Amino acid sequence: MLATFLFFFLATVAIAAALGMLIARNPVSSALWLILNMFCIAGLYLTLNAQFIAVIQVLVYAGAIMVLFLFVLMLLNLAELPDVQQADWKKGAGFVLVVGILAQLAYIVAMSTGTLPDMGSLEQTVTTGSPQAIARVLFTHFAVPMQIIGALLLVATIGAVMIAKRRFI
Amino acid sequence: MEVALNWYLGLSAILFTIGVLGVLIKRNAILILMSVELMLNAVNLSLVALSQAMGDVTGQILVFFVMAVAAAEAAIGLALVIAIFRNKLTVDVAEINLFRY
Numbered sequence A: 001m002l003a004t005f006l007f008f009f010l011a012t013v014a015i016a017a018a019l020g021m022l023i024a025r026n027p028v029s030s031a032l033w034l035i036l037n038m039f040c041i042a043g044l045y046l047t048l049n050a051q052f053i054a055v056i057q058v059l060v061y062a063g064a065i066m067v068l069f070l071f072v073l074m075l076l077n078l079a080e081l082p083d084v085q086q087a088d089w090k091k092g093a094g095f096v097l098v099v100g101i102l103a104q105l106a107y108i109v110a111m112s113t114g115t116l117p118d119m120g121s122l123e124q125t126v127t128t129g130s131p132q133a134i135a136r137v138l139f140t141h142f143a144v145p146m147q148i149i150g151a152l153l154l155v156a157t158i159g160a161v162m163i164a165k166r167r168f169i
Numbered sequence B: 001m002e003v004a005l006n007w008y009l010g011l012s013a014i015l016f017t018i019g020v021l022g023v024l025i026k027r028n029a030i031l032i033l034m035s036v037e038l039m040l041n042a043v044n045l046s047l048v049a050l051s052q053a054m055g056d057v058t059g060q061i062l063v064f065f066v067m068a069v070a071a072a073e074a075a076i077g078l079a080l081v082i083a084i085f086r087n088k089l090t091v092d093v094a095e096i097n098l099f100r101y
Helices: A002-023 A027-047 A051-076 A088-111 A131-138 A143-165 B005-025 B029-054 B058-088
Strands: none
Touching: A002 A027, A002 B005, A002 B029, A027 A051, A027 B005, A027 B029, A051 A131, A051 B029, A051 B058, A088 B005, A131 B058, A143 B058, B005 B029, B029 B058
């Protein structure tokens, strides 16, 4: 019962925060709405017994990435942009496309109702998402991808500094 | 009432769709990057839900990698936005048409 209530509460707040990000006029409040959304998703990870991923979500997404976004937003000090002023048919086409995508996804989820596995009782799988369980697989079976991800982050850091420093054109 | 896997997948679909809508209708390049982050989050949610349902930790490893790539993508994207802003003094994607024609 508590799990159901938690899921609906967090899902409602997550969707409301995502819509708030879309609707907000000021880019900084958009970023703050997105941070709320990411906290809700971290809560949903906790209801799925993925403790490690939940903590990483708060640390990396809500902490590092969104602080980077807020930093750039405040550094550039942008004037407010009108949302979509271009030809109205572009906006309409966007909405039609989005409704199509949502219909497809909902169709797939609805069609697979009977075939999906059950959630499994949370008490049995309480160690599935623990740091120990993840590290055991990450550092043995996925050791090489782990090294590649480390190299990717190093390259991305160097590239970001180079791009932001040098004057193009 | 038990929380079903379907509900998580449906929530993930809704969040992903909101992200797509943001990419399509926003004009601020930074907000488009934020919408991409929202889409990545939605996919991560469905991966974790499926990983829990299968009782397999591999899905959470994939989420870990997606987060690392998302961090790299955000850093590079924001560096590009700063570089473009320095030249054109705008982040409006309707004004950034260097490669047009």
